Amino acid sequence: MTVVPPAELYRLHQLITWEYPPPTSAALEGLACTWCGTATDESALGMSPLDPCRICLTCYAGQLAWLATWYDWHSHVLGCAHCQHGRTCHVSRGRRTLHELTVEAAHRELICFSCHQPLGDTEPALPVLWMGDSRDYPGYVDAPCLTKEPAAR
Numbered sequence: 001m002t003v004v005p006p007a008e009l010y011r012l013h014q015l016i017t018w019e020y021p022p023p024t025s026a027a028l029e030g031l032a033c034t035w036c037g038t039a040t041d042e043s044a045l046g047m048s049p050l051d052p053c054r055i056c057l058t059c060y061a062g063q064l065a066w067l068a069t070w071y072d073w074h075s076h077v078l079g080c081a082h083c084q085h086g087r088t089c090h091v092s093r094g095r096r097t098l099h100e101l102t103v104e105a106a107h108r109e110l111i112c113f114s115c116h117q118p119l120g121d122t123e124p125a126l127p128v129l130w131m132g133d134s135r136d137y138p139g140y141v142d143a144p145c146l147t148k149e150p151a152a153r
C-alpha cells in the first residue's frame, strides 16, 4: 500500500470526515457505521466533535486507500504531458489499476461525473476534481465526456 506522510494523512482524514453517504437513523445516533451500516463498537471513529456519525475501522481504511490512490493517480495526470494530451500512458494506467483495487472496499463506484455511466475497463478515463459548493469532490470523467468537455480538468 501507498505510504502516506502524516500531513497528507491529516488532509485525507479531513476528506473522509467531510463526505459520506446520507446517514440512516441508526448512523445519525452513532450506532451504525455511515458507510456499511454495521453496528459500531468503541473502535469506530467519530467524524468530528459536532457530528454524531461514526465510521468503522474497515470502512475508514477503505476510504483512506481510495483517496490516497486517487490522489496518486490525479497528481501524476496533472504533471504528465502524455495524459494531458489524451495519449496512452502506462504510468496512469498503473495508478488507475491500483486505485480500482480500492473501489469495492470503499463502497464506491467508478462512474463518470458527467454522464453517470460506469467507466469502461479498457477505455481511457481521467481523475478529476468536481467543484462542489463548499469543497471539491474527487471523481472521474470518461473518454467520451473528456473530449466533449476539455475544460472539465
Ligand SMILES: [Zn+2]
Binding pocket: 033, 034, 035, 036, 037, 038, 055, 056, 057, 058, 059, 060
Ligand atoms: Zn463500516
Ligand SMILES: [Zn+2]
Binding pocket: 076, 077, 080, 081, 082, 083, 089, 090, 091, 092
Ligand atoms: Zn501520464
Ligand SMILES: [Zn+2]
Binding pocket: 112, 113, 114, 115, 116, 117, 141, 142, 143, 144, 145, 146
Ligand atoms: Zn461520461
